[in-house]
Amino acid sequence: MIPYIQRLHSAIQKKQTAALVGLDPRWEQLPETIRSSALDKHGDSMIGRASAYEEFCLRIIDVVAPLVPAVKPQSAFFEECGPEGVQALRNVIRAARDAGLIVICDAKRGDIGSTAQAYANAYLAGEDPSSAPFAADALTVNPYMGVDTLQPFVQRASEVGGGLYVLVRTSNPGAGDFQDRTTEGSTLFEAVADGVERLSSEFANGAEYGSIGAVVGATFPKELEELRARMKHVPLLVPGYGSQGGTSKDVASAFDSNGLGAVINSSRGIIFSYRKSPLAEEFGEARWEEAVESAAKLMIADLAEHTPVGNLKSS
Ligand SMILES: O=C(O)c1cc(=O)[nH]c(=O)n1[C@@H]1O[C@H](COP(=O)(O)O)[C@@H](O)[C@H]1O
Numbered sequence: 001m002i003p004y005i006q007r008l009h010s011a012i013q014k015k016q017t018a019a020l021v022g023l024d025p026r027w028e029q030l031p032e033t034i035r036s037s038a039l040d041k042h043g044d045s046m047i048g049r050a051s052a053y054e055e056f057c058l059r060i061i062d063v064v065a066p067l068v069p070a071v072k073p074q075s076a077f078f079e080e081c082g083p084e085g086v087q088a089l090r091n092v093i094r095a096a097r098d099a100g101l102i103v104i105c106d107a108k109r110g111d112i113g114s115t116a117q118a119y120a121n122a123y124l125a126g127e128d129p130s131s132a133p134f135a136a137d138a139l140t141v142n143p144y145m146g147v148d149t150l151q152p153f154v155q156r157a158s159e160v161g162g163g164l165y166v167l168v169r170t171s172n173p174g175a176g177d178f179q180d181r182t183t184e185g186s187t188l189f190e191a192v193a194d195g196v197e198r199l200s201s202e203f204a205n206g207a208e209y210g211s212i213g214a215v216v217g218a219t220f221p222k223e224l225e226e227l228r229a230r231m232k233h234v235p236l237l238v239p240g241y242g243s244q245g246g247t248s249k250d251v252a253s254a255f256d257s258n259g260l261g262a263v264i265n266s267s268r269g270i271i272f273s274y275r276k277s278p279l280a281e282e283f284g285e286a287r288w289e290e291a292v293e294s295a296a297k298l299m300i301a302d303l304a305e306h307t308p309v310g311n312l313k314s315s
Pocket residue numbers: 022024074106140169170171172215216217239240241242243244265266267268269
């Protein structure tokens with residue numbers, strides 16, 4: 001069984017980039033052709049939305065699979081469509097894996113140990129996609145109920161070769177409301193970071209990185225730099241690039257000098273790029289897939305130029 005971090009790093013080496021495409025479908029922003037075909041088939045219904053989300057994401061997967069190592073479906077948008085949406089999420093995860101992509105399911109789960117176990121069984125398949133209903137390689141988890149609530153996820157990740165990304169310092173404007181509170185000389189997010197570093201270094205078992213990662217937002221570059229240094233064995237998932245204002249310079253410190261140790265997520269900035277200039281003018285809605293491809297390539301070039309990702313060596 002190959003651990004998550006090794007599979008992720010091989011995919012990064014193979015594609016020569018750490019760009020992560022977020023799959024966050026939103027009904028109002030889908031291309032008109034996809035919406036009208038769903039409306040014709042199913043009327044204005046949850047089934048229609050779910051089928052449109054699935055089609056949109058599958059077409060994005062076709063475009064980005066040759067370019068990037070991984071995708072991150074956001075469970076919320078699928079859950080919003082009810083049972084058919086959840087089925088669409090499952091199909092999208094499977095299709096992405098069949099296309100050779102690493103899948104990080106963003107569901108931000110977390111609960112008392114026995115309940116956390118059920119979430120872990122539901123979402124963490126690791127290397128074998130048949131071992132969980134939502135067969136993700138890795139899952140985002142919320143640690144704020146305590147380390148005991150992370151244990152079932154860690155255990156499952158270790159059994160199946162899966163990965164976790166624990167929320168440490170998030171990208172939203174109010175991230176500091178609770179996460180920056182100081183107790184006993186450190187902030188809450190630093191205390192969480194130290195816990196994640198302990199888990200991941202045990203998991204790494206002498207290797208450079210473990211499979212227990214952390215979410216740290218691109219929108220707080222100072223904290224990102226500090227956390228990279230504080231969590232040496234922890235691979236980072238960095239959201240907030242693009243639509244939330246984070247730049248390649250802001251995320252440069254997330255990487256080690258070889259260009260490994262982090263993936264940088266962009267969701268709306270890529271999947272809805274056909275709605276925003278200059279790609280909107282260049283491609284228009286009719287050629288939305290070309291706009292998505294172009295946006296992904298621009299992000300890849302930006303990371304290669306302004307971050308240590310440019311130092312990745314193909315092996
Ligand atoms: O865990 C996440 O991925 C996440 C954590 C965080 O701190 N901030 C954050 O934006 N995210 C997710 O990353 C994605 C960002 O989307 P864009 O802002 O469109 O690139 C969304 O799916 C968010 O839910």
